[in-house]
Amino acid sequence: MTHASxxxxxxxxxxxxxxxxHINGRRKDGYHELETLFTFLEFGDDLTFTVNNEPNITVTGDTNGIELADxxxxxxxRLLQQHCDCQQGASIKLLKRLPMGGGVGGGSSDAATTLLALNKLWGCDLSLTELAQLGVKLGADVPVFINGHTAIAxxxxxxxxxxxxxxxxxxVVHPGQHVSTAKIFTHPDLKRDTPKLKADWQTENLGNDCEALVKKLCPEVEKALQxxxxxxxxxxxxxGACCFAEFSTEAQAQQVLAQLPEKWTGFVASSATLSPAHTALNAHFEMK
Ligand SMILES: C[C@](O)(CO)[C@H](O)COP(=O)(O)OP(=O)(O)OC[C@H]1O[C@@H](n2ccc(N)nc2=O)[C@H](O)[C@@H]1O
Ligand SMILES: Nc1ncnc2c1ncn2[C@@H]1O[C@H](COP(=O)(O)OP(=O)(O)OP(=O)(O)O)[C@@H](O)[C@H]1O
Incomplete structure (x- = not known):
C-alpha cells in the first residue's frame, strides 16, 4: 500500500x-580504488517534494540549464519509480546553493535526498542498503549520502x-573554476599509487591525491589554497575546485570568510556526523 501525501x-x-x-589504484573498468574520509556539512541545496497521483516527474527551480533527462x-x-513499479509521481523544486562541479557532491547529494524522500513519500519501503545499491548506478558518491553517516570509504x-x-x-572557498571529475580521473599525471592506510591514520596528516594535478591545471585553485x-x-x-580550511569555532571561520577576495565565493558551515538530510527526514516522519 502507498502512503500518498x-x-x-x-x-x-x-x-x-x-x-x-587517497587513490590506491585503477580498476580495469576505469574506476579508481579510493580511500577517503567523508563528512557532511550543515549547508546544502533545498529540495521540495510534492507527491502526485500521476506518474509524471517534474524538476523546477535552479536547474541551471541541465536538461530534465540529465x-x-x-x-x-525515475530509477526508484521503475525499480518499485510505483504508480505515483512528484513535482520537485530545487534551490541550488552548492557550486556545480565543485567537489562538494551537489549532484550526488540531490540524487540521494530524492531517493530518501520519495522512498518514504511513495511508501516504497526500501532499506538504506537497497537505496544505496540503486544510488551507485547514478554516481560513486551517492551511497555515502544514502548511508548518511561520517565514514571512511x-x-x-x-x-x-x-x-x-x-x-x-x-x-569553504569556490575559486570560480569548474573541474570535471572525469577529466581528472582520466589524466595521465594523476597520482594513483598511494598505499592503503594502516590502522593508526590521523586525518590532519593525510592529503588529497588529486590536489597536485588540479593545482597545475587550474591556477585559481592553487591561489585559493595558498x-x-x-x-x-x-x-x-x-x-576540486572547492578548497576548505578547518577551524574549531564558527567565529574563526567567519573571520576568514569576511576577508575572502571578491573574485571568489565561499561559505561557512559546521560538520555533521549524521547527514542533515537524515536528521530532517527522521524528524518529519517521527512527527507524523
Ligand atoms: C572524487 C569523488 O568526488 C570523491 O568523493 C568521487 O569519487 C566522485 O564521485 P562521483 O562524482 O559520484 O563520480 P561518478 O559520477 O560515478 O564518476 C565521475 C567520473 O569519475 C570517475 N571515477 C569516479 C569514482 C571513482 N572511484 N573512480 C573514478 O575513476 C568515473 O570514471 C567518471 O568518469
Ligand atoms: N541536480 C544536479 N546538481 C548538480 N549537478 C548536476 C545535477 N544533475 C546533473 N548534474 C551534473 O553533474 C555534474 C557534477 O555535479 P556535482 O555538483 O555533483 O559535482 P561535484 O561537486 O564535483 O561532485 P563530486 O565531488 O561528486 O565529483 C554537473 O556538472 C552537472 O552537469
Whole structure:
C-alpha cells in the first residue's frame, strides 16, 4: 500500500567534504580504488517534494540549464519509480546553493535526498542498503549520502565504514573554476599509487591525491589554497575546485570568510556526523 501525501516536504541535500582522498589504484573498468574520509556539512541545496497521483516527474527551480533527462534528481526519481513499479509521481523544486562541479557532491547529494524522500513519500519501503545499491548506478558518491553517516570509504567510494569525528567548522572557498571529475580521473599525471592506510591514520596528516594535478591545471585553485593556508590547515575536496580550511569555532571561520577576495565565493558551515538530510527526514516522519 502507498502512503500518498500531498503536503510539500522540503529537505536539505547537504554538501560533503573529503577530509582526505587517497587513490590506491585503477580498476580495469576505469574506476579508481579510493580511500577517503567523508563528512557532511550543515549547508546544502533545498529540495521540495510534492507527491502526485500521476506518474509524471517534474524538476523546477535552479536547474541551471541541465536538461530534465540529465538532471540527477530526475534520474533518481525515475530509477526508484521503475525499480518499485510505483504508480505515483512528484513535482520537485530545487534551490541550488552548492557550486556545480565543485567537489562538494551537489549532484550526488540531490540524487540521494530524492531517493530518501520519495522512498518514504511513495511508501516504497526500501532499506538504506537497497537505496544505496540503486544510488551507485547514478554516481560513486551517492551511497555515502544514502548511508548518511561520517565514514571512511573504500572501493570506488561505495564501501563505507562509519566513524565518529568531533564537530569542526569549515570555511569553504569556490575559486570560480569548474573541474570535471572525469577529466581528472582520466589524466595521465594523476597520482594513483598511494598505499592503503594502516590502522593508526590521523586525518590532519593525510592529503588529497588529486590536489597536485588540479593545482597545475587550474591556477585559481592553487591561489585559493595558498590564501586559505595563511589562516589554517587547508585542502581541496574531491576533484576540486572547492578548497576548505578547518577551524574549531564558527567565529574563526567567519573571520576568514569576511576577508575572502571578491573574485571568489565561499561559505561557512559546521560538520555533521549524521547527514542533515537524515536528521530532517527522521524528524518529519517521527512527527507524523
Ligand atoms: C572524487 C569523488 O568526488 C570523491 O568523493 C568521487 O569519487 C566522485 O564521485 P562521483 O562524482 O559520484 O563520480 P561518478 O559520477 O560515478 O564518476 C565521475 C567520473 O569519475 C570517475 N571515477 C569516479 C569514482 C571513482 N572511484 N573512480 C573514478 O575513476 C568515473 O570514471 C567518471 O568518469
Ligand atoms: N541536480 C544536479 N546538481 C548538480 N549537478 C548536476 C545535477 N544533475 C546533473 N548534474 C551534473 O553533474 C555534474 C557534477 O555535479 P556535482 O555538483 O555533483 O559535482 P561535484 O561537486 O564535483 O561532485 P563530486 O565531488 O561528486 O565529483 C554537473 O556538472 C552537472 O552537469
Amino acid at each position: 500531498t503536503a510539500p516536504l522540503t529537505l536539505i541535500a547537504p554538501a560533503k567534504l573529503n577530509l582526505f582522498l 538532471n540527477l534528481i530526475y534520474k533518481a526519481a 573504500h572501493g570506488i567510494g561505495e564501501q563505507l565504514e562509519n566513524i565518529e569525528l568531533p564537530q569542526s567548522w569549515f570555511c 590564501w586559505l593556508l595563511k589562516y589554517a590547515p587547508s585542502k581541496m575536496t574531491g576533484t
